[in-house]
């Protein structure tokens with residue numbers, strides 16, 4: 070009797086899985102935008118947190134701005150920027166900081182917590198791709214924080230200081246593309262950190278290291294062009310520079326000509342692809358580990 | 365049965381490697397046989413209780429049935445699908461509720477999660493609305509739809525999770541401890557809902573629980589698992605008779621003041637704590653005459669009857685098995 074039923078049961082075929090993937094991708098066309106919209110709405114519900122964030126970014130912006138003024142008075146043209154450009158650097162990076170979750174506050178702590186508690190099991194039996202899901206949710210969050218936490222500090226900075234913001238709408242468009250790529254790169258790095266929780270007992274340690282690295286290597290504290298020689302070259306090709314330094318150079322038109330901007334976007338795209346690809350590999354290793362060892 | 369089995373397990377095993385630090389550099393490798401050769405079949409439309417003490421292997425079994433854990437050995441099919449190999453395909457056929465976890469989006473209104481489910485499972489709009497309406501109606505969710513999930517009580521959240529697991533018309537619903545920590549009203553709602561679901565849609569239900577009342581009110585069939593092995597598979601009545609002799613209920617009485625041990629026929633005092641006393645009596649006997657006698661002879665303030673919990677019944681079962 071048992072054998073009878075056994076023979077009647079089709080085994081999973083490779084073709085079935087491929088079909089499944091295709092179907093999942095088509096389905097994704099409607100699922101993930103909805104996930105992103107959810108990510109946006111979710112952060113929109115935290116009014117006080119947003120206000121507090123805006124306040125912090127603005128205060129921090131002023132502190133940095135006055136420091137930069139002193140620094141650039143002393144060393145005009147430092148890092149290849151004049152004072153207005155240096156101040157633009159300060160205020161635009163304060164506007165991007167929350168959206169890129171550069172000093173935390175994105176999905177990664179939440180993901181690590183889900184892994185630690187085993188809640189990640191719930192995410193695994195659902196017919197959705199883990200990376201796409203988190204990416205969509207994070208882009209939704211970033212979209213909200215770009216507006217909710219980006220606009221006010223930039224306006225405050227523009228009112229209080231002379232900034233080097235471009236008038237050319239094309240430049241702004243390129244900047245927007247560059248920001249989206251910056252968000253992808255930032256997600257790519259943070260997704261790897263999130264997945265690390267499958268192997269580490271506690272994510273707090275690497276999160277802290279990641280914040281320190283990001284603060285220094287993205288250009289958030291000082292433009293990366295300030296760093297001299299080989300070390301400067303090195304930090305400028307790391308993925309973190311794609312998060313702040315590159316979008317700002319695109320905005321201010323530091324790269325000469327259209328080719329310069331395209332090269333800058335290509336640099337970001339390559340890092341985005343590499344990191345997202347690495348995330349997929351690590352994700353399948355993590356899934357295998359869960360499925361075999363139970364997390 | 366044969367061809368009608370929706371769930372089939374044959375000698376299924378799950379062995380976990382557990383590494384433990386025993387010294388600074390030394391590590392000890394140990395194996396835990398969480399599921400140790402289990403075979404059973406569940407036919408379409410059955411409601412089966414899967415019970416056993418903590419660490420027995422219940423959740424591990426459910427995880428293998430969803431495909432999020434691969435068996436270390438044996439053969440397993442759900443709706444003809446090998447769960448671990450085709451997890452995504454299986455997902456469309458099953459609904460899963462883990463009592464202590466949620467599939468709902470924490471910060472968003474309940475209804476937003478349902479919208480995501482519709483897209484994730486590609487549920488046709490009309491079908492989705494019909495299913496949602498039924499769930500909302502029967503699980504009393506109407507007032508909760510606009511409430512962020514984080515503001516729901518445990519019972520409300522659980523009802524919300526059960527609805528989420530059913531919108532895509534799964535053939536089978538797995539529930540891992542769906543009533544744990546729930547208030548009495550929520551428990552009753554959940555049970556009534558599951559009964560109706562099974563009666564009307566024929567959904568197969570496999571649930572783990574610690575609450576004997578869940579089993580009594582829902583399941584014609586019970587499976588008992590201990591240390592990864594199936595100890596019993598059959599009707600609930602049979603389980604009771606296996607536990608008989610020790611299967612006792614408890615009458616908890618609150619007296620007006622501290623008194624010596626109550627002495628009534630058919631019951632014995634097992635515990636005294638100030639004015640409160642616990643009386644054990646056979647599970648098969650009626651509590652009514654006992655209550656009447658206590659009330660007539662003692663200054664009674666309040667009383668309640670406690671059912672034997674499953675751990676108890678099972679413990680007796682093993683005692684008898686070994687004796």
Ligand SMILES: Nc1ncnc2c1ncn2[C@@H]1O[C@H](COP(=O)(O)OP(=O)(O)O)[C@@H](O)[C@H]1O
Pocket residue numbers: 362363364380381382396397398416417418419420421422423424425
């Ligand atoms: N991922 C895991 N790694 C190691 N041991 C595990 C893992 N999951 C469960 N176990 C062990 O397997 C046994 C069965 O666990 P479980 O299925 O959760 O029991 P139940 O749900 O019946 O309480 C327990 O001894 C538990 O400690």
Ligand SMILES: [Mg+2]
Pocket residue numbers: 422423424540
């Ligand atoms: Mg369990």
